[in-house]
Amino acid sequence: MTDKRPDQPASWENEVWDSDPLMKRSHINKDTYLTCWCPHCGEGLNEDDKAVFRIVNKAGEVGISRVSPYLNVLDRESTIHVEDDEELADVHCPHCDASLIEPDMVCKKDNCKMLKFHISVSNSIKLLITLCVRRTCRWYTMSEEDNERLILRDSHEW
Ligand SMILES: [Zn+2]
Numbered sequence: 001m002t003d004k005r006p007d008q009p010a011s012w013e014n015e016v017w018d019s020d021p022l023m024k025r026s027h028i029n030k031d032t033y034l035t036c037w038c039p040h041c042g043e044g045l046n047e048d049d050k051a052v053f054r055i056v057n058k059a060g061e062v063g064i065s066r067v068s069p070y071l072n073v074l075d076r077e078s079t080i081h082v083e084d085d086e087e088l089a090d091v092h093c094p095h096c097d098a099s100l101i102e103p104d105m106v107c108k109k110d111n112c113k114m115l116k117f118h119i120s121v122s123n124s125i126k127l128l129i130t131l132c133v134r135r136t137c138r139w140y141t142m143s144e145e146d147n148e149r150l151i152l153r154d155s156h157e158w
């Protein structure tokens with residue numbers, strides 16, 4: 001596999017979505033607005049159309065990061081300096097301060113830590129998503145069961 005340059009976002013999309021049939025069938029696409037929830041205290045993480053996390057950077061500084069809750073948008077504001085490709089040391093819920101890092105998983109693309117939280121799409125039930133803490137990577141995974149629930153959403157039940 002050739003190494004894709006980060007300034008070619010289209011290649012990321014082709015590579016990830018084409019290489020995984022399940023992802024391709026998912027109703028989470030690049031334009032889907034994700035409402036994010038803490039899996040520990042259940043509080044909503046979205047605020048003014050941004051998802052808000054308490055982050056710890058490599059230098060150990062603690063700050064607040066506000067990111068666009070779309071999978072294809074890398075827009076982000078942080079109160080501390082974080083390099084675009086930096087692997088965050090930790091990510092916490094801003095409400096209960098529980099760590100959202102999934103200790104038993106690493107990113108398949110770059111071996112970075114993974115961040116796990118609940119999302120909902122429009123009025124869907126909460127689904128668990130796990131994604132890479134490195135901003136420019138954007139690799140993510142969901143359980144097969146949750147993906148199937150999203151796929152089923154438009155056909156029946158929901
Ligand atoms: Zn929480």
Ligand SMILES: [Zn+2]
Pocket residue numbers: 107108109110111112132133134137138139
């Ligand atoms: Zn990654």
